[in-house]
Amino acid sequence: MAVEEFLKQCQQSGDAAYAAFRSLLERLEDPKTRVDSRIFLSDLYSKVGSSDDCFNKYHFRIQDIQLDQYEGYPGRKKLTMMVIPSIFVPEDWSFTFYEGLNRHPDSIFKDKIVAELGCGNGWISIAIAEKWLPEKVYGLDINPRAVKVSWINLYMNSFDEKGQPIYDVEKKTLLDRVEFHESDLLSYCRERDIQLERIVGCIPQILNPNPEAMSKLITENASEEFLHALSNYCALQGFVEDQFGLGLIARAVEEGIAVIKPTGIMIFNMGGRPGQGVCKRLFERRGFRVTRLWQTKVLQASKSFKAGDTDISALVEIEKNSPHRFEFFMGLSGDEPICARTAWAYGKAGGRISHGLSVYSCQLRQPNQVKVIFEFLKSGFQEISSSLDLSFEDDLVADEKIPFLAYLASILKENSYFPYELPAGCKRFRNLIAGFMKTYHHIPLTSDVRKHS
Numbered sequence: 001m002a003v004e005e006f007l008k009q010c011q012q013s014g015d016a017a018y019a020a021f022r023s024l025l026e027r028l029e030d031p032k033t034r035v036d037s038r039i040f041l042s043d044l045y046s047k048v049g050s051s052d053d054c055f056n057k058y059h060f061r062i063q064d065i066q067l068d069q070y071e072g073y074p075g076r077k078k079l080t081m082m083v084i085p086s087i088f089v090p091e092d093w094s095f096t097f098y099e100g101l102n103r104h105p106d107s108i109f110k111d112k113i114v115a116e117l118g119c120g121n122g123w124i125s126i127a128i129a130e131k132w133l134p135e136k137v138y139g140l141d142i143n144p145r146a147v148k149v150s151w152i153n154l155y156m157n158s159f160d161e162k163g164q165p166i167y168d169v170e171k172k173t174l175l176d177r178v179e180f181h182e183s184d185l186l187s188y189c190r191e192r193d194i195q196l197e198r199i200v201g202c203i204p205q206i207l208n209p210n211p212e213a214m215s216k217l218i219t220e221n222a223s224e225e226f227l228h229a230l231s232n233y234c235a236l237q238g239f240v241e242d243q244f245g246l247g248l249i250a251r252a253v254e255e256g257i258a259v260i261k262p263t264g265i266m267i268f269n270m271g272g273r274p275g276q277g278v279c280k281r282l283f284e285r286r287g288f289r290v291t292r293l294w295q296t297k298v299l300q301a302s303k304s305f306k307a308g309d310t311d312i313s314a315l316v317e318i319e320k321n322s323p324h325r326f327e328f329f330m331g332l333s334g335d336e337p338i339c340a341r342t343a344w345a346y347g348k349a350g351g352r353i354s355h356g357l358s359v360y361s362c363q364l365r366q367p368n369q370v371k372v373i374f375e376f377l378k379s380g381f382q383e384i385s386s387s388l389d390l391s392f393e394d395d396l397v398a399d400e401k402i403p404f405l406a407y408l409a410s411i412l413k414e415n416s417y418f419p420y421e422l423p424a425g426c427k428r429f430r431n432l433i434a435g436f437m438k439t440y441h442h443i444p445l446t447s448d449v450r451k452h453s
């Protein structure tokens with residue numbers, strides 16, 4: 001197909017542009033037509049450039065993303081990425097997230113199995129593969145169009161403008177390292193029992209003001225508005241964190257506990273509106289140690305102050321009915337936090353409001369035990385899950401309490417009652433007492449009289 005003809009089709013509508021790119025993807029997937037299709041993409045890029053005009057007129061945009069602003073990076077300086085209106089268009093949120101990933105020591109992705117939740121047009125998964133040479137990156141997204149666009153971006157960056165493969169220092173292409181799949185959070189990995197070493201994600205943190213909108217079926221033929229809304233909004237997930245818009249992250253973390261290897265690391269981008277304390281607690285109460293890798297501020301979109309609009313007014317309502325105070329700032333440089341009610345009034349009067357945006361890295365402190373606890377809680381213990389608190393100031397306390405809970409969970413998983421003990425007493429309890437006396441008081445007791453003699 002000639003470039004002009006392709007553009008004509010794209011011009012008709014966003015849906016038509018998506019259909020044109022979907023058939024181009026089919027030709028990229030077929031090794032027989034791959035080279036020609038990759039050359040076609042280069043011709044298309046030379047023809048339209050990367051301006052906003054192209055996005056408005058042809059419903060797609062191809063753009064270079066610079067990778068080289070980080071010291072000591074020897075590889076490719078830029079990637080070329082396309083985007084369409086029905087998926088997330090990378091902006092402040094994603095760049096902050098990528099910045100945070102760069103703050104971790106380089107080795108955390110090298111040779112690792114990684115999943116990116118909410119990969120959008122795939123640029124972060126591809127950048128991770130390009131920069132850190134992981135074993136495999138699974139880029140996952142619930143929006144089917146995002147997954148197709150991500151594959152196009154993967155082909156575009158795995159092959160050069162003449163359609164020839166681009167090899168890295170290990171003689172692999174990006175296509176060897178990355179794959180994209182449609183997936184609700186980690187469902188793709190859970191269903192295939194893929195064990196992950198790293199889970200990273202920049203996923204929605206605002207409850208959709210129109211809950212019914214979220215119950216629609218997600219297919220690639222759904223409306224552009226609906227598909228795009230998946231980038232910013234989530235539905236109630238049944239977690240206490242829902243009240244702060246953090247329910248989807250809470251679910252991602254709990255799903256992650258089941259599929260992450262014991263020394264695995266999860267990294268999430270989080271808007272700081274609920275306050276640092278709430279964000280950190282989401283991880284800590286589930287048994288994680290948390291580090292803040294990076295923090296910046298972003299302006300609150302001015303549309304959230306218009307009459308009838310969502311966001312801030314919903315938070316003001318929460319403040320009315322609870323002692324919780326959200327965290328906003330005046331302008332980008334203010335350091336004193338103000339609550340949602342003050343932010344709302346300030347914004348209405350024309351002031352500019354910002355909120356923090358942080359990247360958190362977390363790791364389970366007692367991985368195997370925490371996995372046992374969560375596995376058990378999955379079978380219908382919703383109420384206990386909501387109030388579970390595995391955050392302990394003192395490591396020694398954590399070392400005693402978490403294994404105890406894991407033991408309790410493993411017993412209750414087998415039996416719904418406590419078995420009767422032998423008349424001689426509980427062997428395990430006697431062992432624990434003997435161990436305690438030996439360790440802390442140097443009294444050489446054993447649990448069993450016969451053994452002693």
Ligand SMILES: C[S@@+](CC[C@H](N)C(=O)[O-])C[C@H]1O[C@@H](n2cnc3c(N)ncnc32)[C@H](O)[C@@H]1O
Nearest residue numbers: 088090094118119120141142143184185230231
């Ligand atoms: C803020 S965008 C980030 C996109 C991309 N990572 C970037 O930085 O450009 C959030 C993405 O999460 C996806 N998403 C929303 N809910 C999801 C879910 N339940 N499972 C997987 N992806 C989801 C959206 O479709 C969207 O692509």
